[in-house]
Amino acid sequence: MDVLLFTIALLLLLSAGLGISLLLLPKRLTSAAELFALSFLFGSTLVSMLSFLLGFLISGDRLRWSVALLCVAIGWIGIRQRGLQFPPDHWNGSRWLFALAAAQVAVVAWLNSVRVLGWDGLFNFELKARLAFLNGGVLPLELLSDPSRTWTLQSYPLLLPLTESWLYTWLGRADQYLVKLLFPLFFAAALCLFHAVNQVFGLRHWQKLVPLVLVFTVPSLLLGDGSASSGYADFPLAVFYLASVIYLSEFWRNGDGSTLRLAGAIAACGCWLKQEGALLWFCVIVLAALKPNPETTTLRQAKKRQDLQDWTGLSL
16 A cells, blocks of 8 residues: 555656646657656656745644645646657667666665665665655745754755655655665656666767766766665756756757746746756756857858958858
8 A cells, every 4th residue: 555655746747847848848759768858857856846835824734635636737738738748769778778777776775775864865865854854845935044954954955855844744654764765866866867868969879888887887877875776856956957967959950949938937846856966967058048049140150251351352
């Protein structure tokens, strides 16, 4: 029963993220792996934000069902507006990549099951999640201003605590063991984003294998403080930043404004995860601003040719 309730909470989260993803994605075919990654990132952001904002008005079951209905509605709107279309050769040549990624996610899930949460994961995020759950899904505001609770890092954004609290409200109890499954999903989202890299840059078959192998050769991504198994916000923030950089790179390649909009939205979500997300968002803005406008560049080159022609009297 616990697994079923956890799955329902996760599917509702993905439904909200799916709707947002379909509304923001550029007009091109999108793989299921890429869509899952975006749905999970946007879904966790939206569920936590809705829980925070609606928590000023309602709590308990009313809050839970209100957020659930909004998640379903947003997902339906996205599908109605955009529809679901996948590349015709979606699974051809990708099954072995999927098998390798699934094996890596299984290892991270096992590491999560045998490890305890790190300091931040336990006393910053999970503690707030439990308090929110015991308070009807709403984080007590006095927690954020109590000077005796400064050790809980009160200024941290609330994406992780309220997402964990969302899972707790569906489980009906605070279950630290089950909620740790949230972090292998961030790892799975990162691997799915590498699939998006393959599509954006048109990599060859052997090149598609390189990112998956390299990720698993970095021990700090799997173990230790800030890793995918620690419960810290560092790894999830890295996943948000990875997604924004991928779509920023796609914008640099094709100049599609919808891709830039998607990159900016993902980077903005990182601000709701950790304070450093604001700095990463600023970096994305700066890099987007540095991209030369093709029309402006063409006009500048034409003007230079005209000036040179006027000065030399020669036809170029």
